[in-house]
Amino acid sequence: MVSLAEWQVCCADQPLTEWVVQANLNLYDSPQLKTLATQAWPGRHLRSCPESTTPLQTELRLPHAPQALPVKLCEDDYPGWIAVQDLVVLKMADALYVAPVVSAGQIQARIGGAIAFTQQAMTLSNRYLWGGTISPDYDCSGLMQAAFAAQGIWLPRDAYQQEAFTQPIQNPGSTPEALIPELITGDLIFFGTPQQATHVALHLGDGQYIHSSGQAQGRDGIGIDTLCPDSLDPVSQAYYTQVRGAGRIVTCYSPEAAPHTKKHLG
Incomplete structure (x- = not known):
């Protein structure tokens, strides 16, 4: 389980940190969390999405907590937004994702x-x-x-x-x-x-x-x-x-x- 505070610290200090999905997870196409973009099953890796840090940084400066966080799935480079409450299905990865080599x-x-x-x-x-x-x-x-x-x-x-x-x-x-x-x-x-x-x-x-x-x-x-x-x-x-x-x-x-x-x- 990842707290919002832990996520924020890692985004700021260790932006390449990866997280492992522990339960089925929805990713959306915007921070409004209305339209499904893709899904991640247990075992997949993700990290905070550098291309979307500006909206996140803006939200973090507001008095209220953000409701959505920008991420990118590691296996296919696919970006999306996850609900803050879904941080509970993530844990910090022990090692970075390495793509398999298959002939x-x-x-x-x-x-x-x-x-x-x-x-x-x-x-x-x-x-x-x-x-x-x-x-x-x-x-x-x-x-x-x-x-x-x-x-x-x-x-x-x-x-x-x-x-x-x-x-x-x-x-x-x-x-x-x-x-x-x-x-x-x-x-x-x-x-x-x-x-x-x-x-x-x-x-x-x-x-x-x-x-x-x-x-x-x-x-x-x-x-x-x-x-x-x-x-x-x-x-x-x-x-x-x-x-x-x-x-x-x-x-x-x-x-x-x-x-x-x-x-x-x-």
Whole structure:
């Protein structure tokens, strides 16, 4: 358990101090704590967020205590705000987070585990949750991140970040189904606009993919769809028109090597 006073001292004197999450923790996209940005499960590391120290310093000078604190998760560099009362689920880390080194071959050997994770998640009662990374409710990229993290493989948090992180797979044709022969089990499939990926799914084989989709055009939860154009399923049809491409996971995310970003999409 961390007190606000201890947190304030560490932010001022030891800004690189890391804290270990002891229970499920919500991170929000602003100090108003209204919109979920992401979630952290037990064992994850976080630290105070240097990019957001100005609002915090301003609040600390006020006569009342701050209600939210800016942080950044260490495994994926993802920033957010936590409620002050949630400091009780943090403890000071004994050692700083070190990103695992995982080869492309090791990743391929663990793909089965990631797929099993998503399929097990699908068997539970679930719904699409923007910002969700913790069972039973996920958003699309949160499901991908959680599935691979469970195998010791870290991905960036959001769909567009995951697209940039993966090794692009060339589409030899001009239609989504032309991608199918190029894909292997465990590749990520990206959807969205011509400008940016806003959705991601995990390829199961033969053009089938598993993903968590929302209410607007999806299943409000986890389901399986296909890249095949002759599918009569309305969800598959909707996502077919938004396929951007696919990528292969060949390495584990390393915070030191990645650019910082704050935008959440998928």
